[in-house]
Amino acid sequence: MDLYADLHIHSRYARATSKDLNLENLEKYARVKGLGLLGTGDFQHPKWQQEVREKLSEEGDGILRSKSGFPFIWQTEIAVVYTQGGRGRRIHHIILAPNADVVTQITDFLKRKGRVDYDGRPIFGFSSIELVDSMMSISEDIEIIPAHAWTPWFGVFGGMSGFDSLKECFGDRADKIHAIETGLSSDPPMNWRIRELDRVTLLSNSDCHSFWPWRIGREANIFELPELSYKGIIRAIRNRSVKGTIEVDPAYGKYHFDGHRACGVCLSPAESLKNMDICPKCRRRLTIGVLHRVEQLADRPAGEKPDGAAGFFSVIPLSEIIGMVQRCPVASAKTWKVYNQLIEAFGNEYALLLDMPQEELAKACGGKLADAIMMNRDGRLKVEPGYDGEYGVPRWGDERRKVETEKPAHSQRTLGMF
Ligand SMILES: [Zn+2]
Numbered sequence: 001m002d003l004y005a006d007l008h009i010h011s012r013y014a015r016a017t018s019k020d021l022n023l024e025n026l027e028k029y030a031r032v033k034g035l036g037l038l039g040t041g042d043f044q045h046p047k048w049q050q051e052v053r054e055k056l057s058e059e060g061d062g063i064l065r066s067k068s069g070f071p072f073i074w075q076t077e078i079a080v081v082y083t084q085g086g087r088g089r090r091i092h093h094i095i096l097a098p099n100a101d102v103v104t105q106i107t108d109f110l111k112r113k114g115r116v117d118y119d120g121r122p123i124f125g126f127s128s129i130e131l132v133d134s135m136m137s138i139s140e141d142i143e144i145i146p147a148h149a150w151t152p153w154f155g156v157f158g159g160m161s162g163f164d165s166l167k168e169c170f171g172d173r174a175d176k177i178h179a180i181e182t183g184l185s186s187d188p189p190m191n192w193r194i195r196e197l198d199r200v201t202l203l204s205n206s207d208c209h210s211f212w213p214w215r216i217g218r219e220a221n222i223f224e225l226p227e228l229s230y231k232g233i234i235r236a237i238r239n240r241s242v243k244g245t246i247e248v249d250p251a252y253g254k255y256h257f258d259g260h261r262a263c264g265v266c267l268s269p270a271e272s273l274k275n276m277d278i279c280p281k282c283r284r285r286l287t288i289g290v291l292h293r294v295e296q297l298a299d300r301p302a303g304e305k306p307d308g309a310a311g312f313f314s315v316i317p318l319s320e321i322i323g324m325v326q327r328c329p330v331a332s333a334k335t336w337k338v339y340n341q342l343i344e345a346f347g348n349e350y351a352l353l354l355d356m357p358q359e360e361l362a363k364a365c366g367g368k369l370a371d372a373i374m375m376n377r378d379g380r381l382k383v384e385p386g387y388d389g390e391y392g393v394p395r396w397g398d399e400r401r402k403v404e405t406e407k408p409a410h411s412q413r414t415l416g417m418f
């Protein structure tokens with residue numbers, strides 16, 4: 001059976017997260033979404049780690065289970081800030097760990113290098129190479145995955161402070177990197193254009209800072225495992241046998257196009273080139289988005305699929321589709337009401353977005369919404385591209401819906417489902 005896994009999560013101890021971001025809510029909304037495995041997020045944070053140890057029980061297979069049996073694996077994200085090749089680098093990495101003992105050793109290492117208690121995603125001054133060396137000296141079962149690899153400031157390939165290749169970033173340790181997280185603003189076909197990535201697994205996660213269904217699991221990985229274990233997950237990542245990913249349209253991501261958010265300027269890579277990458281409004285350098293950056297580094301023409309590349313689904317979250325059709329915000333009572341009805345009818349969001357026949361959908365929610373869900377599934381839905389930190393916006397007819405802010409409104413708490 002397919003297992004949907006979101007392996008990049010944050011806790012309420014990370015910056016800009018909801019205070020209700022606890023294990024219970026993560027599990028509840030993961031089930032609503034259709035996820036079957038989550039990362040714990042933020043494992044080196046003392047309070048969060050304590051909570052994980054208290055509330056989840058660890059079995060010998062590296063899987064942590066809640067009381068009701070929902071599985072998690074130990075996961076965190078850290079930032080490293082350093083100079084290499086004469087340039088300042090800021091890179092985020094996801095770390096997966098095989099058990100509590102290894103988590104203790106990683107935490108001790110990080111504590112020797114800096115503080116771990118002020119943010120769920122702490123910052124350290126060592127290099128990506130030192131990260132690999134120190135993790136491998138703790139356990140070869142630790143997996144290091146460059147996070148949201150293409151985002152301008154914190155991605156390993158980012159246009160502002162990243163590298164041009166894994167080889168440049170990791171040197172002769174590059175073979176210890178078995179996967180990258182492609183991030184919301186890129187999809188597998190964009191990554192296929194880089195030959196160096198043919199040997200790595202392309203993973204997709206939500207990097208969510210809240211548990212709402214339009215954030216958690218908005219991207220995820222599909223595993224097919226004989227039985228669930230940490231080793232099985234890692235083996236699939238290292239053998240490139242992950243079955244595929246669930247992606248959003250890359251235009252939905254916050255850094256797909258180039259631009260300046262404050263100037264309200266959003267440009268395609270071709271338009272930026274015409275402007276010499278300078279903002280036509282403020283005359284400063286544009287924030288170069290993911291599409292542009294992929295074009296810069298590409299060594300394979302668009303449209304070619306490398307051998308053995310995994311498949312993927314491309315769908316944006318159901319709440320966005322409901323909001324778009326009803327012309328109301330994703331977090332509104334009106335959207336929640338329809339969302340809850342649909343989850344009740346079909347069990348979980350992925351089942352509905354990916355599998356449910358149109359007639360069944362139309363019976364439950366009417367023809368208009370069923371049409372929109374099918375358009376989303378078939379890739380016929382247009383998304384106005386995101387840029388410079390602004391999310392992309394799905395289009396319904398000619399109307400442009402106002403973009404939601406990340407901060408959960410008070411009403412969400414009282415309107416939350418189930
Ligand atoms: Zn990050």
Ligand SMILES: [Zn+2]
Pocket residue numbers: 260263265279280281282283284
């Ligand atoms: Zn500007």
